[in-house]
Amino acid sequence: MTTITSAQAYLVDIDVETVRTDAVQAFLKQETVFVSITTSDGLTGVGYSYTIGTGGRSVLQMLRDHLVPRLEGQDSSKIEAIWMDLFASTRATTVGAITSLALAAVDTALWDLKCQRAAAPLWKVAGGFRRDVPLYDTEGGWLHLSQDELVSGAIASRDAGWGGAKLKVGKASHREDLERLLAVREAVGDRFDIMVDANQSMTAAEAIRRAHSFEPVDLFWFEEPLPATDISGHERLARATTIPIAVGESMYSIAQFREYLERGAASIIQVDAARVGGITPWIKVAHLAESFNVAVCPHFLMELHVSLVAAVPNGRYVEHIPQLRSITRNEMAIKDGHALAPDTPGLGIEWDPDAIDDRRVA
Numbered sequence: 541m542t543t544i545t546s547a548q549a550y551l552v553d554i555d556v557e558t559v560r561t562d563a564v565q566a567f568l569k570q571e572t573v574f575v576s577i578t579t580s581d582g583l584t585g586v587g588y589s590y591t592i593g594t595g596g597r598s599v600l601q602m603l604r605d606h607l608v609p610r611l612e613g614q615d616s617s618k619i620e621a622i623w624m625d626l627f628a629s630t631r632a633t634t635v636g637a638i639t640s641l642a643l644a645a646v647d648t649a650l651w652d653l654k655c656q657r658a659a660a661p662l663w664k665v666a667g668g669f670r671r672d673v674p675l676y677d678t679e680g681g682w683l684h685l686s687q688d689e690l691v692s693g694a695i696a697s698r699d700a701g702w703g704g705a706k707l708k709v710g711k712a713s714h715r716e717d718l719e720r721l722l723a724v725r726e727a728v729g730d731r732f733d734i735m736v737d738a739n740q741s742m743t744a745a746e747a748i749r750r751a752h753s754f755e756p757v758d759l760f761w762f763e764e765p766l767p768a769t770d771i772s773g774h775e776r777l778a779r780a781t782t783i784p785i786a787v788g789e790s791m792y793s794i795a796q797f798r799e800y801l802e803r804g805a806a807s808i809i810q811v812d813a814a815r816v817g818g819i820t821p822w823i824k825v826a827h828l829a830e831s832f833n834v835a836v837c838p839h840f841l842m843e844l845h846v847s848l849v850a851a852v853p854n855g856r857y858v859e860h861i862p863q864l865r866s867i868t869r870n871e872m873a874i875k876d877g878h879a880l881a882p883d884t885p886g887l888g889i890e891w892d893p894d895a896i897d898d899r900r901v902a
């Protein structure tokens with residue numbers, strides 16, 4: 541048994557690498573919540589979760605007040621037992637975003653320890669399907685970018701051998717959305733995937749209307765057309781269009797995914813390891829989707845998700861939005877248009893302690 545001897549939580553602010561806007565918000569900064577856990581065999585696991593600009597201090601306080609104090613003395617290899625203990629002990633605030641983000645920081649630290657102890661990389665410990673996974677770009681598709689910028693970004697992704705590019709939609713006029721999409725389709729040809737993302741900005745009626753107008757673009761998916769709470773709206777939309785509907789980045793528990801899948805309200809699952817509560821529930825959601833013959837294309841966090849997409853047979857795409865470069869010593873490897881999961885023991889993210897200390901805010 542490897543007993544947890546100490547644990548601590550802290551908050552690090554990272555500037556965004558470029559301006560990122562969508563139909564409802566801007567990515568202001570990455571509030572990165574870290575948990576480090578040391579065990580009796582001398583290993584230290586580092587886990588993390590994030591927000592895109594608000595709530596990070598609430599996540600940190602949840603960890604410091606309620607979760608971290610329960611860790612000392614526990615067997616670090618009993619990840620399910622620890623996860624359930626933390627979940628049960630915060631029952632009055634679960635399911636909820638703050639608690640799920642806090643749980644994720646602990647859970648990913650425990651998985652880091654598990655992989656170090658196994659002397660194996662996460663992508664193998666979590667399942668081990670194949671190391672290289674297809675990549676699509678979001679970094680060239682933000683809503684404020686001009687049509688020319690969208691076109692040149694998508695061409696660059698295609699020429700680099702990547703599988704696709706995602707463009708934000710939700711301009712006031714659906715004609716403007718359509719013109720931008722058609723310009724990109726014409727530029728990249730018909731062998732390149734184009735995804736769109738409305739960031740929950742539409743009503744079901746408006747999403748059905750826009751999906752109808754987008755049909756000639758031959759989209760790979762239509763992401764978060766509606767608020768995540770509107771499952772029946774997603775169901776109606778999915779029935780009304782041939783475009784696959786993608787959801788998941790705004791869901792904080794396994795059961796929400798089950799309901800979408802059962803009702804046929806989504807056909808691409810974008811489960812985010814930080815928002816769903818860690819690697820432990822992420823894997824469960826991926827397997828749940830597999831049982832429905834549905835692909836998993838996780839939201840953001842490419843530095844971690846590359847290993848999880850590589851772990852499961854239904855992992856389809858990793859989303860390219862680099863965000864950890866200022867606090868890490870390595871970068872996600874890309875070869876022939878594919879992302880390569882790290883082959884080193886642990887999560888495969890080489891943190892830069894000095895850079896982290898410089899940006900520590902709490």
Ligand code: MG
Pocket residue numbers: 737739763764789839
């Ligand atoms: Mg999105």
